[in-house]
Amino acid sequence: MLKTRTLVITSTDKLRLLRLLSLPASPADCDLAERLRVEIDEAEVLRDEDVPPSLVTMNSKVVLRNGTSSETLTLVYPFQASESEGKVSVLSPTGFALLGHSVGDDVGWPAPGGMRRGVIESIAFQPEAAGDPRL
Secondary structure (H helix, E strand, O other), X not given: OXXXXXXXXXXXXXXXXXXXXXXXOOHHHHHHHHHHHHXXXXXXXXXXXXXXXXXXXXXXXXXXXXXXEEEEEEEEOHHHOEHHHOEEEOOOHHHHHHOOOEOOOEXXXXXXXXXXXXXXXXXXXXXXXXOOOOO
16 A cells, blocks of 8 residues: 655755756656655654664665666666666656655555555665765
């Protein structure tokens, strides 16, 4: 079952995301950008040092399990996105669905052909856990 949530983000991610959202967006990004802005306004904001290592933050590398298969995705800003490298933009449906979720959460997002779902199996890398939220 998909979890209804209050977005949990770091103070650094909040500042960076608000800066990103102040830039002109492509038409494809506009709907998600507005939804992200609303979620940020209502978010629970944590200091970088208080973030649990199980939380998906910007630049986290996430192992997502869908049934019997897994994929590793890195949550990035739009200008860093690269499908071939598994880097998903926070302004994509997949990236938007991952941000602020934790290990064990069931997430879903719209995709061509219908909804996709997955469970966050682990976080292979999180900047805050690595001691460098600037990454």
